[in-house]
Amino acid sequence: MSDITKLSLTELVENIKNKKLSSTEITKAFIERSEKSKELNAYITDDFTSALDKAKKFDQKPNLDLKLPGIPMAVKDLFCTKNIKTTAGSKILNNFVPTYESTVTENIWNEGAILLGKLNCDEFAMGSSNETSFFGNVQNPIDKDLVPGGSSGGSASAVAGQLTPITIGTDTGGSIRQPASFTGTVGLKPTYGSCSRYGIVAFASSLDQAGPMAQNVKDCALLQEVISSYDTKDSTSIDFKRNKYSKELTNNIKGKKIGIPKEYRVDGMPKEIEDLWQKGIQYVKDCGAETIDISLPHTSYALPTYYIVAPAEASSNLARYDGVKYGFRAKGENLIDMYEKTRSEGFGAEVQRRIMIGTYVLSSGYYDAYYLKAQKVRKLIKNDFDEVYKKVDAILTPSTPSSAFKIGEKTNDPVSMYLNDIFTVPVNLAGLPGISIPAGHDSKGYPLGLQIIGKAFDEQNILNIAYAMEEKINFKNKITDWWIK
Amino acid sequence: MSKKDLKYLINRKDNQYEVVIGLEVHAQILSESKLFSSSSTKFGAEPNTQVSLVDAAFPGMLPVINEFCVKQAIKTGIGLNAKINKRSVFDRKNYFYADLPQGYQISQFKDPIVGEGKVILDMPNGQKEVGIERLHLEQDAGKSIHDLDPQNTFVDLNRSGVALMEIVSKPDLRSPDEVSAYIKKLRSIMRYLGTCDGNMQEGSLRADVNVSVRSKGSKELGTRCEIKNVNSIKFMQMAIEYEANRQVDLIEEGKSIDQETRLFDTKKNETRSMRSKEDAHDYRYFPDPDLLPLEVSDEFINDLKNNVPELPDDKKKRFIDEFKLSPYEATILVSDIDIAKYFEEVVAKMGKNKDIKLAVNWITGELFAVLNNKNLEISQSPVSAKNLAILVNLIKNGTISGKIAKTVFELMLDGNKDPQKIVEEKGLKQQSDPKAIESLIDKIINDNREKAIEYKQGKEKLFGFFVGQAMKASGGKANPQLINEILKKKLQ
Numbered sequence: 001m002s003d004i005t006k007l008s009l010t011e012l013v014e015n016i017k018n019k020k021l022s023s024t025e026i027t028k029a030f031i032e033r034s035e036k037s038k039e040l041n042a043y044i045t046d047d048f049t050s051a052l053d054k055a056k057k058f059d060q061k062p063n064l065d066l067k068l069p070g071i072p073m074a075v076k077d078l079f080c081t082k083n084i085k086t087t088a089g090s091k092i093l094n095n096f097v098p099t100y101e102s103t104v105t106e107n108i109w110n111e112g113a114i115l116l117g118k119l120n121c122d123e124f125a126m127g128s129s130n131e132t133s134f135f136g137n138v139q140n141p142i143d144k145d146l147v148p149g150g151s152s153g154g155s156a157s158a159v160a161g162q163l164t165p166i167t168i169g170t171d172t173g174g175s176i177r178q179p180a181s182f183t184g185t186v187g188l189k190p191t192y193g194s195c196s197r198y199g200i201v202a203f204a205s206s207l208d209q210a211g212p213m214a215q216n217v218k219d220c221a222l223l224q225e226v227i228s229s230y231d232t233k234d235s236t237s238i239d240f241k242r243n244k245y246s247k248e249l250t251n252n253i254k255g256k257k258i259g260i261p262k263e264y265r266v267d268g269m270p271k272e273i274e275d276l277w278q279k280g281i282q283y284v285k286d287c288g289a290e291t292i293d294i295s296l297p298h299t300s301y302a303l304p305t306y307y308i309v310a311p312a313e314a315s316s317n318l319a320r321y322d323g324v325k326y327g328f329r330a331k332g333e334n335l336i337d338m339y340e341k342t343r344s345e346g347f348g349a350e351v352q353r354r355i356m357i358g359t360y361v362l363s364s365g366y367y368d369a370y371y372l373k374a375q376k377v378r379k380l381i382k383n384d385f386d387e388v389y390k391k392v393d394a395i396l397t398p399s400t401p402s403s404a405f406k407i408g409e410k411t412n413d414p415v416s417m418y419l420n421d422i423f424t425v426p427v428n429l430a431g432l433p434g435i436s437i438p439a440g441h442d443s444k445g446y447p448l449g450l451q452i453i454g455k456a457f458d459e460q461n462i463l464n465i466a467y468a469m470e471e472k473i474n475f476k477n478k479i480t481d482w483w484i485k
Numbered sequence: 486m487s488k489k490d491l492k493y494l495i496n497r498k499d500n501q502y503e504v505v506i507g508l509e510v511h512a513q514i515l516s517e518s519k520l521f522s523s524s525s526t527k528f529g530a531e532p533n534t535q536v537s538l539v540d541a542a543f544p545g546m547l548p549v550i551n552e553f554c555v556k557q558a559i560k561t562g563i564g565l566n567a568k569i570n571k572r573s574v575f576d577r578k579n580y581f582y583a584d585l586p587q588g589y590q591i592s593q594f595k596d597p598i599v600g601e602g603k604v605i606l607d608m609p610n611g612q613k614e615v616g617i618e619r620l621h622l623e624q625d626a627g628k629s630i631h632d633l634d635p636q637n638t639f640v641d642l643n644r645s646g647v648a649l650m651e652i653v654s655k656p657d658l659r660s661p662d663e664v665s666a667y668i669k670k671l672r673s674i675m676r677y678l679g680t681c682d683g684n685m686q687e688g689s690l691r692a693d694v695n696v697s698v699r700s701k702g703s704k705e706l707g708t709r710c711e712i713k714n715v716n717s718i719k720f721m722q723m724a725i726e727y728e729a730n731r732q733v734d735l736i737e738e739g740k741s742i743d744q745e746t747r748l749f750d751t752k753k754n755e756t757r758s759m760r761s762k763e764d765a766h767d768y769r770y771f772p773d774p775d776l777l778p779l780e781v782s783d784e785f786i787n788d789l790k791n792n793v794p795e796l797p798d799d800k801k802k803r804f805i806d807e808f809k810l811s812p813y814e815a816t817i818l819v820s821d822i823d824i825a826k827y828f829e830e831v832v833a834k835m836g837k838n839k840d841i842k843l844a845v846n847w848i849t850g851e852l853f854a855v856l857n858n859k860n861l862e863i864s865q866s867p868v869s870a871k872n873l874a875i876l877v878n879l880i881k882n883g884t885i886s887g888k889i890a891k892t893v894f895e896l897m898l899d900g901n902k903d904p905q906k907i908v909e910e911k912g913l914k915q916q917s918d919p920k921a922i923e924s925l926i927d928k929i930i931n932d933n934r935e936k937a938i939e940y941k942q943g944k945e946k947l948f949g950f951f952v953g954q955a956m957k958a959s960g961g962k963a964n965p966q967l968i969n970e971i972l973k974k975k976l977q
Contacts, residue, residue, distance in 0.1 A: 080544060080545045086544070088544070093544065096544070098543070098544070098545075099538075100538060100543070102545060197545070197547060198545065198546075198547055199545040199546075200545050201544045201545050202544070202545065202775075204774075205774035205775050206774035232549065233547060233549060234547050234549075235547065235548065235549055235550065235775060235776050235777055236774075236775065236776075236777060312771060313774050315579075315769075316577050316579050316588070316589055316769070316771070318588075319579060319581065319587065319588020319589055320542040320544070320586060320587050320588050322581060322583075322588060324583050324586070324640070325541055325542070325543075325586055326543070335583055335638070339581055359769065362579070362769035362770075362771055363767050363769055364767050364769070367769075367770075367771070371771060
């Protein structure tokens with residue numbers, strides 16, 4: 001059954017429920033393909049042996065009432081998994097094995113899914129190309145030496161390359177949506193507070209949010225339904241009425257008002273992106289929705305704001321990696337020397353850069369000029385959205401200002417790298433849900449994505465719009481399995 | 486003595502200096518579990534046995550506020566007559582240390598849970614009001630142990646994450662004695678409220694002491710030094726005395742005082758520079774993004790207000806009004822909640838025909854002496870409030886004399902014996918039969934006829950001799966009042 005890995009999550013679940021496929025068959029198929037796909041470097045740690053054991057156990061007594069019955073799944077290595085090494089893509093956690101499980105992954109296993117392994121990512125989720133990982137670059141299945149995006153690069157590569165039927169990533173400034181866009185997959189960043197942050201290695205606490213990455217919108221909706229839960233272990237988790245996203249999914253978006261923000265037409269944006277956006281506008285109109293030109297005036301401040309808030313929080317969140325309690329420790333003459341050596345050797349260049357930026361913007365004398373001002377601008381950005389949501393139900397934008405770039409192309413130009421997040425960052429700053437869906441190809445045949453931004457807690461609406469557009473777009477990823485010998 | 490004479494001043498040649506002191510008291514909240522985790526807070530457990538993943542700052546672990554600790558802080562604020570802030574914010578105070586697992590302490594910086602308040606001190610020269618600047622919630626750090634190994638430092642995280650209240654006073658204190666009274670008053674209020682056990686030996690109550698000096702009469706504040714982490718009242722007083730004199734000496738020598746953090750060396754009785762202002766940490770405070778601002782409703786606060794027990798100042802007023810105690814007596818009896826409880830139990834057990842004054846004398850006299858001698862708290866008193874009440878009643882109703890009562894009291898100490906039984910068993914009951922005493926006195930006068938004549942001729946001192954003889958003859962049991970009365974009659 002070599003076709004098993006081509007099936008979507010929804011199809012796999014159906015096959016298991018109809019007893020046409022066993023969990024063992026499915027798990028075996030994904031393990032085999034994963035093993036043949038080492039060149040993608042999508043995995044940091046695999047757990048294939050115990051995955052197969054779990055699949056066999058499931059088949060002996062299958063519980064078909066579950067939402068993910070016996071479905072194997074690899075997850076981003078930012079989620080703490082009990083007794084399985086969790087590195088966050090960093091040398092400093094290279095030997096770290098949690099004794100606990102993140103709430104999001106716990107929710108997934110509780111619905112019957114089986115862990116395949118832990119997927120590569122930028123170090124502490126800081127990056128837009130997966131090149132900052134201590135465990136090396138990840139290849140984009142679309143083309144050799146193409147970045148899969150980041151930080152959830154391993155997750156995007158694994159879904160696009162069909163190493164896992166579905167996965168989860170985390171998104172602080174675009175880390176789900178940008179790699180989804182680069183790999184021709186669907187990625188949802190839920191509303192801040194929808195998915196618990198408990199057990200996720202923290203990057204920037206006020207922005208981090210876990211979300212599903214899938215081959216199609218329906219799979220994405222199903223996984224969102226599983227991972228979103230109110231969790232008292234996370235004080236920022238929000239207790240709101242959660243939809244049955246996959247059951248309530250509909251392509252009927254007639255009469256919906258979709259905003260088109262003029263500020264997203266940025267300088268130097270390739271014509272291909274502009275054309276894609278226009279195509280997207282046509283698609284939603286074809287579906288019976290109405291588009292309205294809107295303005296989000298503070299958009300241009302989002303990126304600088306993000307690159308103050310996120311590093312500030314990161315500089316504090318990463319202080320715990322000090323060589324004292326767990327993780328990597330370098331030998332030192334005394335405590336201070338040990339700290340300096342541990343953190344200099346344990347963290348990569350990008351992480352160190354952000355720790356330094358964050359430390360700087362929080363230091364006395366600079367706090368008001370940077371951090372405090374950034375918080376005020378963040379409020380203005382949120383107000384922009386609140387204002388337009390009085391008139392529209394959702395917003396349509398490109399996901400990224402370009403298609404995937406070559407490995408090494410932007411390594412020495414951090415600012416150009418940061419610009420990748422220009423369309424995704426405002427969504428995190430405002431705490432809103434956003435979904436990226438594949439919508440076309442550029443001249444090189446690389447996928448391009450469109451982003452639909454929703455109101456807070458209105459995941460169902462943007463999933464519906466994405467679902468309706470998906471039908472019209474009828475996107476086909478051009479993947480040749482070039483890496484399989 | 487006038488009020489002025491009691492002022493604490495440091496004298497040098499022609500100059501007099503006033504000392505200005507402000508305290509930052511760290512009070513451990515009485516709570517089963519920590520401020521942001523469910524780990525136990527019990528004192529004295531094996532190292533690192535009361536540490537959760539949150540306390541040890543494992544990746545992905547998040548703080549969740551303990552509502553009970555919030556209530557305790559608000560209750561304390563109410564006890565300090567302070568403004569309760571309905572919205573407060575937790576901030577991160579960032580610094581690296583081996584016993585600080587997160588690399589930051591969660592504290593409250595700009596928006597504390599409790600604002601301005603005040604505490605009244607009873608000083609020998611009258612009452613003194615001390616302003617409270619604020620009270621905020623924060624986590625304690627772990628403990629670094631440097632003396633177990635010559636090469637390595639050990640870390641115990643049992644204390645990591647334990648809830649503290651930092652109570653910051655205004656610079657209103659002017660002498661070591663006022664500092665002592667202030668700490669005692671704070672401790673008393675918190676013990677009444679049950680928000681802090683005030684145990685300084687176990688580190689539940691410790692303080693950073695800010696000291697500056699200025700010329701007597703000056704209104705400006707001098708440069709202050711902060712003496713860190715002093716954990717007994719005696720050491721606070723010693724540290725202040727040393728530090729104030731050090732600063733005065735510098736001024737007298739024409740030198741300036743550097744604003745700095747200092748440590749008190751209890752063995753050498755001196756303060757030492759720890760770090761200067763230039764070396765001060767930049768804590769990079771910012772609101773903790775893992776925690777939402779803490780918001781409490783009026784209803785929540787009022788609920789706590791309505792359940793606040795009677796506090797020392799109110800209790801003192803009531804003792805004076807209801808029991809006709811002197812302010813001095815009342816102050817002593819309310820100074821600690823356990824003493825007040827003991828006293829009130831004695832009063833309750835004495836029943837209708839009670840002599841409160843006598844009970845107070847017995848508590849503050851005999852009982853306190855015994856507790857002092859044996860180094861016991863009143864909660865560990867060898868004599869229960871009930872038995873002390875019985876003893877006082879035995880005196881009051883004439884069953885035994887005050888003198889006999891002291892003997893009975895001695896016997897009660899061994900196993901909290903019932904004084905009634907002691908009196909019966911030892912036959913210590915007072916002789917109050919006038920006829921028996923009369924015949925006893927007749928015999929004594931008869932035996933000492935010459936002395937009786939001398940007395941009648943005016944040697945009045947001899948009256949005491951007769952009383953003594955009568956007491957002796959009765960084995961100390963005769964009612965002294967009756968002896969007096971009958972003797973006077975017979976010797977006329």
